Amino acid sequence: MEKIKVGVVGATGYAGAEICRLLYAHPMAELAAISSVSFEGMALSDVYPAYREVCDLVCETQADVVEKSDVIFAALPHGLSQELAAECDAKNKAFIDLGADFRLESEEEYKTWYGGTFTDKSLHQKAVYGLPELFREQIKTTKIVANPGCYTTAVPLALVPALEMGYIEQVGIIADCKSGVTGAGRKPAQNSHFPELNEGLSAYKVASHRHTPEIEQTLSRITGKKACITFVPHLLPVNRGILATCYARLKDGVTEEMLRAAYEARYNHEPFVRFLPKGKSADIHNIKYTNFCDVSIFVDSRTGTFIAISAIDNMVKGAAGQAIQNMNILFGLSEATGLMQVPPAF
Template sequence: MENKKIKAGVVGATGYAGAELCRILCGHPGAELTAISSVSFEGQKLSDVYPAYFKMCDLVCETQEAVVERCDVIFAALPHGLSQELAAQCQTAGKAFIDLGADFRLEDEDVYREWYAGEFLDKGLHQKAVYGLPEFFREQIRGKRLIANPGCYTTAVPLALAPALEAGLADTQGIVADCKSGVTGAGRKTTQNTHYPELNEGFTAYKVAAHRHTPEMEQTLSRLSGTDIRLTFVPHLLPVNRGILATCYARLKPGATLAQLREAYRSRYDGEFFVRLLPEGRVADIRNVRYSNFCDLSLHVDERTGTLVAVSAIDNMVKGAAGQAVQNMNLAFGLDEAAGLKLFPPAF
């Protein structure tokens, strides 16, 4: 068993996050992509859906039941509301389950009901779930078999703000998260606003102060800071394929300096392979994290207004989805946390 590879399966393999999972798992030294499923493309090869995968991942899409039966860990890359029953099946079968959707991310059922119009089908199962943001909750994730994988905004914003709040250097009131996302975050199914003629040459905000990721970010930041956090979150849609840029604003406590902030962030992320605190004067850029599991952070202070401007950049398909899910798998199975994720971004 010592050298036996983990058998990994992906449910929803033909969506963007699912396909990215397949790409990463195919190069993982400790795991083997064993089975995949897709309702829309059952019976077809993944490489028929994504020709770039030809001769690299020619697995045929099977049923969900086949994936659960044949694999040790099942990744679910499904829309919200579709993971709870699958998670229960995996628990019964003794299989690990990592959910890239939102079904297990929120701890409060009332909050889930308000933002997702859903119910906790099995409250006991929800109590077993752990929130999979490794840089903050690594010890809770180790060895667990039901992991709620955070999404893109809900990774980028807490990574940008948490150290300042934990260190008491920033006010907990009046926080603003002004974020931009590549269009892959909207999923593979085309909608009017993601149709090329509508998206190209445009740049717009959407779901202003009403996005479903808001309570999840507040939950993480409240848990880390030990106080009730509320923030204003405004996402925007960029006419690019990949990337999340989170520009976060928080009023500094009297006397707080950039030097103190940089020390707090250095201390918090010391030894974190996937978080790169940029040198003073540089600004985080989505170009520099593409196809990687890195989060780049830059810190800035507006001296005139006493405002922290913390900027984080991630690839929404990797650190914001599939890469973080593999990072969680590594922790759950006792592997090197960075296994299969050490490729760095292309230079151009």
């Protein structure tokens, strides 16, 4: 079988570069072309010296990328993907968007949180939200995938089994999330300047982060009822990883055993979700550089509170890895192809 030809638009940002890195290990796909507005004509390894000799592709134009590829990954600032999606759609090429343009079903919410409009509604109808653990059947049917954001992967995966079984109240859910700094991208800023982030920790965009409506949309789809959560992200002085500590009220009569059984059943066959044994807590240390999502649950019987904690690498399962997982689905490959690795333990 011929290898899938992959193009990456926006390859010099963190998410784009991570796709290139991960694809190197993929046996059925090859990086055919990359583009970058800022670094056109330069090699990716000029921007990231780590890539020297193993990933030396030169940045071409976006048009070149579309031309040379079977599937185009877009890692662009929000708002720039819609036009590219249209072009790929016209040429019948698969399109996987790592930005937010196709994630929200409601144009109104998109306008509220991102300030943009849906330029071609038919594209949005074709697009499928690419969280494979929930929507893999739909993903198989599309050529436009809206790859979820990082928090929006970690929080739902922590809660899915409990919500599906109706074991927790949907009202009053709190997601206290902590993210490594790569989530903020490659561009230097004061709050990611080493001396000012190192040895620090703070919340940011408290109850006002753009991932809020996207998480709520996913939780609503699970239960069929409009969800509303309190979401507070924190910026960690580590490179990678998201830890999502989620709190919900337990419904009467629900026991820890019922919950553990639900999680085990739900995630038993998922290649990338690891449900941890009783008493163990997810740690971002254990999933770094891989596509795994570790999930752990606890019951605080003193207060009737359910606590679900998940950990993902924001750049892999929260971005580039999940995008490749979606590509595998689109092209009929086993979902884990090229993505199964042992996380470094130290």
